[in-house]
Amino acid sequence: MNTIFYVEHDAVHHSGFVFDVPEGHDCWLLVITKTAAQFWVDGELKEYPPHHAVLYAPHQKIYYRACAEQYVNDWIRLHSDEPYITESRLPRGKPFPLDDPEYCHKLFQLLVAEHSFKKDYQEASMDFLLRTLFNKMLESCVLENIGPQHYPLMKLRTAIHNNPGYPWTVAAMAKTMSISPGYLQLIYKKSFGVSCMDDVIHSRIRLAKEYLRHYLYSIAEIADRCGYRNVEHFCRQFKQITGVSPKRFKQQSVKVLTDRANLDQ
Structure with missing residues (x-):
């Protein structure tokens, strides 16, 4: 079962934006960048270009910040006991490039829409969208050398x-x-x-x-x-x-x- 605490797409932040949670959340956090950003990875701050995803497990250190005039991302914070999330082969706390970021962005838009309105079938719809999103991200992980073109x-x-x-x-x-x-x-x-x-x-x-x-x-x-x-x-x-x-x-x-x-x- 998944419990979504908050989900947002196209979140815009100013150039001084910093997100620093040393002990991490007590839940999962998924971030997908639409602009370049800096992330704390392997003991140092590294800059990553747009269209990267990073999955943080509960109680994992979180630190990322803007590195340009504006930082834009999609993000979701949730509790989950679903194996496709808790046992996912996605890297934890390390950004990876997305093969099809526009597809993932559309899924975020649908997640926001579903989360905004209480419906009898909402739980099933949200689970379907999340499964699709995590499967799509897994596809990205097997790709190599996603170049600028x-x-x-x-x-x-x-x-x-x-x-x-x-x-x-x-x-x-x-x-x-x-x-x-x-x-x-x-x-x-x-x-x-x-x-x-x-x-x-x-x-x-x-x-x-x-x-x-x-x-x-x-x-x-x-x-x-x-x-x-x-x-x-x-x-x-x-x-x-x-x-x-x-x-x-x-x-x-x-x-x-x-x-x-x-x-x-």
Whole structure:
């Protein structure tokens, strides 16, 4: 069971902010930084860049401070006897970089919203959000060498997946990150195991399959909505990836839905 005493996102502190609890809290404290900060680690004060998380166990020394004009973080203080927290493999009192800080930030926003309103199902919702947050942080711990371009790359990839129909080009993507097209292609594939344009293509085909399954658009309309200006090119690319033409895919999808409806009767 978890008992959340307080949770906050986007907490803003001035340049002189210091948080010093030599004997620690009698509960757990999780902090996620959105700006650079200094933490007391291994007997000395060390500076860490933004997008780091640090988990403090009960009665563990806590010391961190601002190191710029402003310090911003998300944080939660809670009691827990849940093994996914008490027996977590996350380091204690030592900041580690987050793979996807925006995802973790959204979870904090949801935790704040849930904690603000008393509901019958609140405990289950809070536990689900905390489990998701701790699992996401564990994913970050197995990653190595999260470089300075990692977060802009994550932002770019999210934009591609959310809007595959946009007229993406390698040159335009590289320009948003202020790097060369060649370097973008190199680090994108190294980070995600797929080239940036292949990511665009697969996102477009995934969207096209959704339209073919559940909408009444024509093949030409779907091609246009998915970012293709040439229907023939769309059909060739769709078949190359799925093994069937868009028309055949739609026919198969309709048959599956019909068969399911007949079974339910």
